Amino acid sequence: MLRRFAAILSLACAACPAAPGPAARAQDAGARISGALAMHGAPALPPGFRAFPYADPDAKKGGVVRIGALGAFDNLNPYGVNAGSTALGLIGPVYQSLLARNLDEPFSLYGLVAESVETDDARDFVTFRLDPRAHFSDGVAITAADVVFSFNLLKRRGRPQTRAAFALVAGVSAPDARTVRFDLTGANDRELPLILALTPVLPAHALAEQAFADNGLAVPLGSGPYKVAEVKPGERLVLVRDPDYWGRDLPTTRGMYNFDRVEYLYGRDDNGLFEAFKAGLIDYREEGDPRRWAKAYHFPAREKGEVAVEALPLGGPKGMEALAFNTRRDLFADARLREALAMMFDFEWLNAKLFDGFFTRTKSFFDASDLSAFGRPADAAERALLAPFPGAVRADIFEGRWAPPASDGSGRDRDMARRALELAEQAGWQMQDGALRRDGRPLSFEIMTRTRDEERIALTYAGQLRRIGVEARVRPVDDAQYQRRRQRFDFDMTFALWQASASPGNEQRNRWSAEAAEREGSYNFSGAREPALDAMIAALAAAQSHEDFTAAVRALDRVLLSGFYAVPLFHRDAQWIAYRRRIGHPARLPRFAQPPFGEALETWSVR
Secondary structure, eight states: OOOOOOOOOOOOOOSSOOOOOOHHHHHTTEEEEEEEESSSSOOOOOOTSSSSSSSOTTTOOEEEEEEESSOOOOOOOOOOGGGGBSSSSOOOOTBBEEEEETSSSSSSSEESSSEEEEEEOOEEEEEEEOOOOOOOOTSOOHHHHHHHHHHHHHHHSOOOOHHHHHTTOEEEEEEETTEEEEOOOOOOOHHHHHHTTTOOOOOTOOHHHHHEEEEEEOOOOSSSSSEEEEEETEEEEEEEETTTTTTTSSSSGGGGGGGGGEEEEEESSSHHHHHHTTTTOOOOEOOOHHHHHHHSSSHHHHHSSSSEEEEEEEOOOOOOEEEEEEETSSSGGGGGHHHHHHOOOOHHHHHHHHSSSEEEOOOTTTTTTTTOOOOOOOHHHHHHHHHTTTTTOOOHHHHOOOOOOOOOOSSSHHHHHHHHHHHHHHOOEEETTTTEEEEEEOOOEEEEESSSSHHHHHHHHHHHHHTTTTEEEEHHHOHHHHHHHHHHHHOOOOEEEEOOOOSSTTTTHHHHHHHHSSSSOSSSSOOOOHHHHHHHHHHHHHHOOOHHHHHHHHHHHHHHHTTTTTOOEEEOSSEEEETTTEEEEEOOOOSSSSSSOOOTOOTEEEO
16 A cells, blocks of 8 residues: 555744844845745645544544554655555655645645744755644654755655755755755756655654664664554554644644554454454454455444445546566567567456456556546647657557457456467567467466465466467565565566556656666665656656646556556555444545555544
């Protein structure tokens, strides 16, 4: 699932704080100080708003919530290189950022540790003014030195995508104890001020660089509404409310973080977590198995009215969950072979037989949104962007005619197999002695999986590939090995999730740039190295209008679809949740959250 910056926080800025000194003001002529910052256009909420639209400012405080979590964890550092195996619930409840996201807008940020933000039209700089009330949970005040420390530490030791983004910053300075200024001259990246605004503020007085790099289990010190109270590695994490939390009266903390105690209970088997929920040991559960959702939730506690189940609409683009080809392998160098192998994924049969028809085939990296290229001919703005890269987009994708192949649902569609073999032959592979071969060598590769659900899908796909003489071996691995091999790109094919937001930006560099293809730990699992991808990412980052931005994202989508870097899987149109009725959520849902409820159930409360 999505690891997002979950601090849903605030600013009331009817009277903005004092600006930096005269010299800075002269240099920044034309800049504006505000309580919020939007990627495009103006933020939606006015100064002095009471609460985010999806929060209940009168929510009851108190009580305990127990949340089941599948898998395990081995560290408490969500910002280090091993963040994929970090415990849940730390970003937002424990660690806070300078500004925080309103999930009712595509990408707008409002104040938290920083009470105001200043930038110019070109976004050549950004200055943050800290809230004088802000302090860490040990009582030490947050100062500009902590922000500079956090930036430099993450630039040296943070996740690869963070280091890549922070490398674009020309300089950082602290004119006084409450002011931090970032010089962005030459970055040409309008999203960069927002990325910096989501920087976690780490305690310079209590965090050594080596301890951060070790990604250990030391109890973290943050500035959020909760403290870590109990850690049982891989099994249990407990957060308790900080009675001295400095931001409790900020306008957009109203209705947020309402429980006194949040317990994360880990389990390596989802069936076991489901049984724990049925028995009342867990209060909230998100269901991912359609058959279980359809048939297994009629148990006594629900019949007695103690448990509620809901299918909640998922807002925003659906993103891409897929089986990623590792094109660093010579085997997958030819896009025609990749397309042929993708053609053998029989979604129609799989959806009917394994998933009771609950899923929708994913057709775009920004599916079900205005940012998707699927079904749309390229407009003039897209064509202008793509003109320097002839051949980067296939004609049918350019014209909006392409769609993932649909089978007859029988599981043995002969026409689909024939078309796949024709494509494979164009790539130099021939059927010989029951196997697809090139230069006498059979086509064989490994699919790395982590969960039983992934294994089940991979085994089904492997059976479909055997029909055209391809041997796909399914290799289940544990969490630690999975993370290590994925970070080093030590796989032939594996499951990948590229989540989408309503405002894609700098993260696309970490997913699709040529530089990321060579950098361990990046999300360029497929190893894409296409100049058109780099150019489209640069275009969307520099876009000043929503129209130019939309054109750049659609053009990026077309290049990705044309590359056949992955086998598109499927997505749900709803989030399936079940919970004990002693807790609940506000009626209003955030428009752009994926999913609407995050790891900490920020807007939930006891009933």
